[in-house]
Amino acid sequence: MDKFWKEIGIKYPIIQGGMAWVANHSLAAAVSNAGGLGIIAAANAPTSYVRDEIRKTKELTNKPFGVNIMLLSDNAEEVAHLVCEEGVKVVTTGAGNPGKYIDMWKKNGIKVIPVVPSVALAKRMERYGADALIAEGHEAGGHVGELTTMALLPQVVDAVNIPVIAAGGIGDGRGFMAAIMLGAIGVQIGTRFLVAKECSIHPAYKERVLKAKDIDTVVTGRPTGHPVRILRNQLSRELLKLEKMAAPLEKYEELGKGALSRAVKEGDVNKGSVMAGQISGMITKEQTCAEIIEEIFNEAKQVLTKNIEYFS
Numbered sequence: 001m002d003k004f005w006k007e008i009g010i011k012y013p014i015i016q017g018g019m020a021w022v023a024n025h026s027l028a029a030a031v032s033n034a035g036g037l038g039i040i041a042a043a044n045a046p047t048s049y050v051r052d053e054i055r056k057t058k059e060l061t062n063k064p065f066g067v068n069i070m071l072l073s074d075n076a077e078e079v080a081h082l083v084c085e086e087g088v089k090v091v092t093t094g095a096g097n098p099g100k101y102i103d104m105w106k107k108n109g110i111k112v113i114p115v116v117p118s119v120a121l122a123k124r125m126e127r128y129g130a131d132a133l134i135a136e137g138h139e140a141g142g143h144v145g146e147l148t149t150m151a152l153l154p155q156v157v158d159a160v161n162i163p164v165i166a167a168g169g170i171g172d173g174r175g176f177m178a179a180i181m182l183g184a185i186g187v188q189i190g191t192r193f194l195v196a197k198e199c200s201i202h203p204a205y206k207e208r209v210l211k212a213k214d215i216d217t218v219v220t221g222r223p224t225g226h227p228v229r230i231l232r233n234q235l236s237r238e239l240l241k242l243e244k245m246a247a248p249l250e251k252y253e254e255l256g257k258g259a260l261s262r263a264v265k266e267g268d269v270n271k272g273s274v275m276a277g278q279i280s281g282m283i284t285k286e287q288t289c290a291e292i293i294e295e296i297f298n299e300a301k302q303v304l305t306k307n308i309e310y311f312s
Helices: 003-008 025-033 047-060 076-085 099-107 119-128 149-159 173-181 191-195 203-210 234-245 249-256 259-266 278-282 289-311
Strands: 014-016 038-041 065-070 090-094 111-116 133-136 164-167 186-189 217-220 228-231
Touching (some): 003 111, 014 025, 014 289, 025 065, 047 065, 065 076, 099 111, 111 119, 119 133, 119 149, 173 289, 186 191, 191 278, 217 234, 228 234, 234 249
Parallel strands (some): 014 186, 038 065, 111 133, 164 186
Antiparallel strands (some): 217 228
16 A cells, blocks of 8 residues: 555545535544544534534544545634644645645644646645645536546646545445556545445435436536536526526525535435435445445455456
């Protein structure tokens, strides 16, 4: 395994996605206890909430875990200092530039791993001093860029001299091995952990993911500059209708306000934002985090063994 993971102290090169309203202490601790790297999503939550989540995670695991910071949130600076105070091992970032915090994080022994959707941003994050990058493709759930993982990943790997982790469209051992073959040192997985037994989202949300077919996700909100991949429902139809009408941006904000929370907490999978990636159609069962991670690695070993004959 790459020395980067050994420095962090995890067994398996799998990061759990920092999914807003989803990635809490229960899920993060379970992933870390299973040998991966659990992540708490700070999102737009109050700093006091993030502190509580960090401390609850410490009560459940003595393994390393991280915090995902959405840099455009109002309290991003407070959370940036909080992770130093609480001795968090890893920070992943999105929706903004972490440059002004990187020196502080690294002085506190924190590994900094920004999520990037393009080569240009990957190069910039390397110049700022990032320890590694998460190259996330268009297949992912939630906020997405335009390039697919298969196209983006090798280009980022070739463009930088720091480790690259793959994300987007990865949900089993085949996807894991594909990412490794394209130059990644590991993967970030979000959608599959939605149906983990330790994931505390509403059962209706889990059921919607489990029943999803291959074509059941759609990207909405492109006119806002922040496209989001969700499962098709009434909300997605209304959002796409706004796009056709070239509606004012305020209409998108009005329709999307609180939509993710409605899906995650209340189980409103019709008018809520059911964020999920294109691998949803591959997910057919609820498992523990340990079972998910072990299954992925067993499948990866089988894929490697099966295909080694092509090079012999």
